[in-house]
Amino acid sequence: MTTNRPLLGITIGDPAGIGPEITLKALKEEEFYRTSRPLAIGSARVLERTREQLGLSLEIHRVKEPSEGRYTAGTVDVLDMDNIDVPSLRMGVVQGNCGRAAFEYIQRAAEWAKEGAIDAIVTAPINKESLKAAGVPYIGHTEMLAAMAGSREEMTMFQIQNVKIFFLTRHLPLVEACRKMRDADFVHGGIRRAYSALSSLTGKKPTLAVAALNPHAGEGGLLGTEEIEGILPAVKRAQQEGMDVVGPVPADSVFHFARKGAYDAVLSLYHDQGHIAAKMIDFEKTVSITLGLPFLRTSVDHGTAFDIAGKGIASPVSMMEAIRAAITYSSKKPGP
Secondary structure: OOOOOOEEEEEOOOOOOOHHHHHHHHHOOOHHHHHOEEEEEEOHHHHHHHHHHHOOOOEEEEEOOHHHOOOOOOEEEEEEOOOOOHHHOOOOOOOHHHHHHHHHHHHHHHHHHHHOOOOEEEEOOOOHHHHHHOOOOOOOHHHHHHHHHOOOOOEEEEEEOOEEEEEOOOOOOHHHHHHHOOOHHHHHHHHHHHHHHHHHHHOOOOOEEEEOOOHHHHHHHOOOOHHHHHHHHHHHHHHHOOOOEEEEEOHHHHHHHHHOOOOOEEEEOOHHHHHHHHHHHHOOOOEEEEEOOOOEEEEEOOOOOOOOOOOOOOOOHHHHHHHHHHHHHOOOOOOO
């Protein structure tokens, strides 16, 4: 076992979702204790109930500080926030108390990451409706972590096999995301942030492809003018600043070329454009990585799956890949 294993804070997500289940299923694997020190952040009683439902022989070890963890296979160390009444917990249902609990897990992880007490954060899924029911003023992990870190340079990146995908916009209605593509300054800002994060991550001068918005990149304005008004001027400006950026490349081919190695990463313009591409390559093994923060955060690329929560059938593959990514990148300290 290595002596300098990164310490990972793993938030268990919404207690009514599959987060506790996939966390325990992942942490029963010995490999993660050879290469890291995983620390669950959540409710010990939720994890204990989940352990019993799954029939696992894991020991749940409560700690108050990361230094108290055992970090040995067969034991799941957990910072016990004890903020859920387990007998009244309803699996697979939107509940404000679960949204609040999930938010508090993330708060604690962010505090420790900023202090350097943990080397990276790995997050299980949260539920937007539960957050809203709790009065949490954020729609997702990236937004809340950026606020907690005081960062304006955060970028979401998906990694799947050899493909890396950044997102210019995330949780916006499609019509609003399309409207933003006419703003060359907005697009250029996203290109700059993605390129800087990618450079820090890869340690080299990378090639970034910018996806087009319209079919055939707009066909010179025949199929839309967003490329002419905002996207192409932003790409040219980035090129003039010394960035190796190409595009706009039609979205029906840019991800294929990236998979073939033509680009180090693709900048997707809106949520589904990049999500569909990643999940078609391998749905379960897609990992979300938040760059541009003062700490590393990796995450599963799926939701709380309320339809199967509590049934013991959730796959831990994405969580395992997220942990592996955190181990790989935690020493690289990517930033803006």
